[in-house]
Amino acid sequence: MIRDNIELVRKSIEDIIKKPYEDSSVLLLAVTKQKPISAIVEAKEAGITDIGENKVQELVSKMNELGDNYINYHQIGYLQTNKVKYIVGRVKLIHSVDRTALLNKINDRAKQLNLIQDVLIQINIAKEDSKSGIYIEDLEKLLNLADKMENIRVKGLMVIAPFFEDPELTRPIFTKAKEIFEDIKNIHYNNIRMEYLSMGMSHDYKIAIECGANIVRVGSTIFGNRKY
Ligand SMILES: *Cc1c(COP(=O)(O)O)cnc(C)c1O
Numbered sequence: 001m002i003r004d005n006i007e008l009v010r011k012s013i014e015d016i017i018k019k020p021y022e023d024s025s026v027l028l029l030a031v032t033k034q035k036p037i038s039a040i041v042e043a044k045e046a047g048i049t050d051i052g053e054n055k056v057q058e059l060v061s062k063m064n065e066l067g068d069n070y071i072n073y074h075q076i077g078y079l080q081t082n083k084v085k086y087i088v089g090r091v092k093l094i095h096s097v098d099r100t101a102l103l104n105k106i107n108d109r110a111k112q113l114n115l116i117q118d119v120l121i122q123i124n125i126a127k128e129d130s131k132s133g134i135y136i137e138d139l140e141k142l143l144n145l146a147d148k149m150e151n152i153r154v155k156g157l158m159v160i161a162p163f164f165e166d167p168e169l170t171r172p173i174f175t176k177a178k179e180i181f182e183d184i185k186n187i188h189y190n191n192i193r194m195e196y197l198s199m200g201m202s203h204d205y206k207i208a209i210e211c212g213a214n215i216v217r218v219g220s221t222i223f224g225n226r227k228y
Pocket of ligand 1: 033077202203221
């Protein structure tokens with residue numbers, strides 16, 4: 001079933017970008033939170049290369065069980081500064097960096113380990129209180145700071161759109177995110193490369209890709225609903 005769902009999602013990605021998934025620049029990031037190890041194994045066998053988790057404890061436990069080189073791991077959820085030490089150097093990308101204290105912590109830990117950690121900056125376009133992410137007017141300041149940090153590389157932006165029954169209504173948010181992404185691309189930075197625009201989940205990933213997302217984070221459409 002997981003394999004069939006992955007096939008369907010890939011097919012719909014191909015329909016939008018009009019080329020084979022393998023030849024596209026879109027990464028299907030399978031979100032495995034609250035799902036067992038067996039689901040990750042099944043997803044990998046169906047071609048998934050990258051998985052995302054939103055809780056550090058769950059992520060670390062899965063990494064320990066499967067091994068760091070089994071698959072690429074991504075931290076996509078809110079990250080507390082005191083949890084940073086458990087994941088720096090072990091995850092391909094931290095999607096949820098949204099404040100100075102967190103940048104500092106990641107940079108310090110990466111320096112300690114003598115490596116460079118790739119991160120995305122999470123932006124909160126709709127200014128939803130219920131979601132983390134930096135407001136657009138504060139973004140430049142954070143980027144300027146990040147640019148001076150030698151053990152962090154900012155690789156792009158992450159967005160969680162507000163939930164609308166009709167996913168079409170998220171289009172203005174995603175379009176805005178793409179504009180900001182392109183604007184930053186045109187600024188000269190040393191440590192910032194706008195490569196990844198991580199936006200779109202099960203409900204709205206098709207719209208996100210149409211708007212320029214190149215990482216989509218899809219959970220329930222692949223693995224079934226979670227119990228909250
Ligand atoms: C859970 C989660 C997803 C995936 O959500 P689905 O609706 O199950 O696809 C994507 N991004 C983040 C940050 C999440 O926490």
